[in-house]
Amino acid sequence: MRTRVTELFGIEYPIFAFSHCRDVVAAVSRAGGMGVLGALYFTPEQLETELAWIDEHAGGKPYGVDVVMPAQYEGADLGDAGELLAKLQGMIPERHRRFVNDLLERHGVDPLTEEGAGHYLLGWTDATARPQVEVALKHPIALLANALGPPPADVVEQAHQHGVKVAGLASNARHARKQVEVGVDIIVAQGTEAGGHTGDVATMVLIPEVADAVGPDTIVLAAGGIGRGRQLAAGLALGAEGVWTGSVWLTVEEADTPEASRDRLLAATSRDTVRSRSWTGKPARMLKTAWTDAWESPESPGTLPMPMQFMLISDALRRINRAGAGELTTFPVGQIVGSMNQVKTAAQVIYDLVEEYVETMERLNTLTDS
Amino acid sequence: MRTRVTELFGIEYPIFAFSHCRDVVAAVSRAGGMGVLGALYFTPEQLETELAWIDEHAGGKPYGVDVVMPAQYEGADLGDAGELLAKLQGMIPERHRRFVNDLLERHGVDPLTEEGAGHYLLGWTDATARPQVEVALKHPIALLANALGPPPADVVEQAHQHGVKVAGLASNARHARKQVEVGVDIIVAQGTEAGGHTGDVATMVLIPEVADAVGPDTIVLAAGGIGRGRQLAAGLALGAEGVWTGSVWLTVEEADTPEASRDRLLAATSRDTVRSRSWTGKPARMLKTAWTDAWESPESPGTLPMPMQFMLISDALRRINRAGAGELTTFPVGQIVGSMNQVKTAAQVIYDLVEEYVETMERLNTLTDS
Structure with a gap:
């Protein structure tokens, strides 16, 4: 497969895999996609350990880091x-x-x-996320993603100085445009069906809106509800140049769930x-x-x-x-959880995605034969 | 375009258009899709008038009727x-x-x-919807759709005796299977982004689930968030053989909105x-x-x-x-309303859908060239 993101990063498949688990990140990158490590739960020291491990185990393939710098939160003016x-x-x-x-x-x-x-604060304040960015940029990461609103402009600049592309998650067209304004390279347009922080507009409606809003110079990835090849094809049909997945990696063999x-x-x-x-x-x-x-x-x-x-x-x-009060335990997960019925390796998930994508394209191409 | 539904109904495009307005229904069918008249707001006598008008204005093209027979409602046992x-x-x-x-x-x-x-009761009780079915089956309709839950088995049988195919809306895989059990021919799998009565699972996740649940013998149409060619392509990619649209027809020139x-x-x-x-x-x-x-x-x-x-x-x-208290006025409409920014004729909407679909397929096919 070849889209602007596969060219940009030198990856085989335009499939991005968000995970808090380093094993998953490395396995996806090795299998031809791009693993992106969620840094939220790590102190800067822990993050350093995780990234050093990935550097050793990703087989030289590109990977990314995802931080959470919300544009607005209570106490944003309260210092360190x-x-x-x-x-x-x-x-x-x-x-x-x-x-x-x-x-x-x-x-x-x-x-x-x-x-x-x-x-308590995790990485989702400016004060706690910035040290994570510092650590991340010391590693050969290919992508820095921000999961809540536009990242601060100086962080974008710093990443670019390191040759690192910046992605921002957006759940509506207005937010996507704001991110482009601060210099974000890739918009992850995420529909309401996604796990974790999410807006109210569904992927089906959101992707064309965001793609039109940011224009052809900005790369859009489709997120929300994507876990199999038909959904990869649908995401690309809607105007994205790749897909951003998360939930499906929670149940793979490599996951520490x-x-x-x-x-x-x-x-x-x-x-x-x-x-x-x-x-x-x-x-x-x-x-x-x-x-x-x-x-x-x-x-x-x-x-x-x-x-x-x-x-x-x-x-x-x-x-x-x-x-062990299971009835109270909850996890961020998207609606695709209904299709996660089997434990597979991360590589198998990638191969299944691509295989069903190819079948889907063959099927679609028969519809216009005449 | 050619899918099982275009073959089944002898239509040019696998695009179904739900509307309460007869002008829209006839215009869509004339343009190569299939118009489906929502009967909900009509008495049996009014419905007779509307269908007689469509018979005259659809140019001999197939059209359908949509009734609302909920499987369960308060007072279902209370007689006439x-x-x-x-x-x-x-x-x-x-x-x-x-x-x-x-x-x-x-x-x-x-x-x-x-x-x-x-x-007050509109057509959404068994007692009020059945007379609508009686009226509809006296006309040369090609499709009888039911908008809430599985239609009663005897209604399905009656339709089949008239050579009329039956479609049922479903917002989850379990309901879709129930509908197939009572003999429904076509499942309209409708995601949460749709206007009107709707479930909570998004189209992106729902369509593959429903298609897998009902198996290859049942035709699935994708509904929810579909108003342009990219979404038509996405719906087909997800496993549907056509799309069911509604909201986009509210703002066409022919609509009585x-x-x-x-x-x-x-x-x-x-x-x-x-x-x-x-x-x-x-x-x-x-x-x-x-x-x-x-x-x-x-x-x-x-x-x-x-x-x-x-x-x-x-x-x-x-x-x-x-x-004229506009601030209180509301309408059933889906999230695609954000893409409805221009008044067009119904025929133009169909042509735009098909044109963008063709462009989308061309774009998708370049992604696997190598």
């Missing part, structure tokens, strides 16, 4: 990470803490205590996800569970803005996992 | 239409009537009175729709307005089950229209 954290902690209402405590108690999970503070979680993903149907603010404060598609239901219930105090919602719930999530 | 109506009226809570009255009053629309009872409404549709973006129960009691995608907002507000009493919600609001809708 330590200061920010303390101030934001004070802004979480007691009512919300009580709601989370009560919910966990009802499900037999130990109530929250003050011990064991996690990495815990077995219980993997089994639930394999069993879930396309109707088992919901777009909820209960994870980060911004709408994100995830597995519908007692957790997402509780936040929609009449007793819900409503969610807090990013990044306070995750600060509020991060201890709770760790306790839920520790207690 | 008159009896049903009276009993259901008594089941509408006073709190709901007050909410609607207050909402209209806040917007300066005259409060509801008892005068001028409308056609009031000018003020048409202008609002032309101006709306893909983000201006919402899936709401405020129209019929079942989730339907429509233009997001002060009306849909009110039903989502903390003051909302919640919506009633079908068909009581429409009974509750039908007088209100007529009064809103009469008062």
Whole structure:
């Protein structure tokens, strides 16, 4: 296959694979696609370790890194990470803490205590994402992606100085245009069916809108609902020059997804996800569970803005996992989860995508024979 | 173009056009697609008039009729239409009537009175839809479609006896299989981005799921988010053998859409729709307005089950229209509304769809040249 992105990166297939797992990233790149490591959950030191590992295992193939620098969040003006954290902690209402405590108690999970503070802010503030960018740019990455809104213009410039292309996720045409204005090279147009942070417009409608809005000079990748060859073909038909996938990599052999979680993903149907603010404060598609239901219930105090919602719930999530309270466990995942019914290697997923794509093109070409 | 549906119906393009307007239905069929008249708002007598007109104006080309026979609704066991109506009226809570009255009053629309009872039940009960089917089968229709759930098996049989194919709308794979079990010939797999009654799974994910679920003997049409050639190509890539469109016909020259409404549709973006129960009691995608907002507000009493919600609001809708209270006016329409920016003839829409489809296929075919 040959599109502008395969030429640009020297890859065989225009298939991008977002994953938090380095094994998946390296395996996809080796198989001819491009693995993109989600940096969100890593400290700069951890990220350094992960990228050094990928450098050794990607067989010299290009790979990317994805950070989360939201254009807007509560406390954006509050200085460095330590200061920010303390101030934001004070802004979480007691009512919300009580709601989370009560919910966990009802499900037999130990109530929250003050011990064991996690990495609350993750990488989704300017203060926490920038050090990740610094680390990433020391490695031979081919792509720096930003998952929420346009990245700061100076970050784009810095990447370009390192010869690194910049991709930005956009869920509507207006946001896509904004990203192009700050110098983003590749727009990942992501439909509502995608897992994680997502907008409300479906991929079918979004891709042509974004492609028209950014014009022919900007490369568009289709994201949301893509996990098999027919969807790869559909994404390209809609005007994209490649596809951005995420959910499908959660259940591959190389993924570090815990077995219980993997089994639930394999069993879930396309109707088992919901777009909820209960994870980060911004709408994100995830597995519908007692957790997402509780936040929609009449007793819900409503969610807090990013990044306070995750600060509020991060201890709770760790306790839920520790207690194995599966009915509360949730994961960001898209509607394609309904098609993820079998554990395969990452390479097999790539080959199946390409094989079904080729079959699809053969079928389509018979429709206009006459 | 040639797929199983073009062969089956002897049409030029596998493009189905749902419309409540006879002029659109006839124009689409004349242009090589297949027009399908939505019967919902017509009494049997009115439907007879509309179909007689289409018989005269479709130039001998095939057309279809779409009825709404929900598998389940409140009062399904309450006998004939008159009896049903009276009993259901008594089941509408006073709190709901007050909410609607207050909402209209806040917007300066005259409060509801008892005068001028409308056609409250419309065609979406078994008792009201069957007479429509009787009328439709007296005409040379090629297709009988049912918009909500599987049609009763005896209706399918009756249609088949008249040589009429039966299509059923489905928003998930399980419902599609049920429809095949009662003998439906064609599944219209409709994604969440569609206008009107719709499920929560997006077209991109739904079409391959449904196509796999019903197997190769059943024809699948793709619906939801389809209004241009790239989307036609995407729908076929996903595994459909044709596309079912609706929203795009609201703004064509032949449509009887009031000018003020048409202008609002032309101006709306893909983000201006919402899936709401405020129209019929079942989730339907429509233009997001002060009306849909009110039903989502903390003051909302919640919506009633079908068909009581429409009974509750039908007088209100007529009064809103009469008062020209545009901020409350809403229409069922899909996310493709963002691409409806220009008034064209129905024939032009068909030609544009086909032209962009051909361009898309040419572009796709260059991607695998090597």
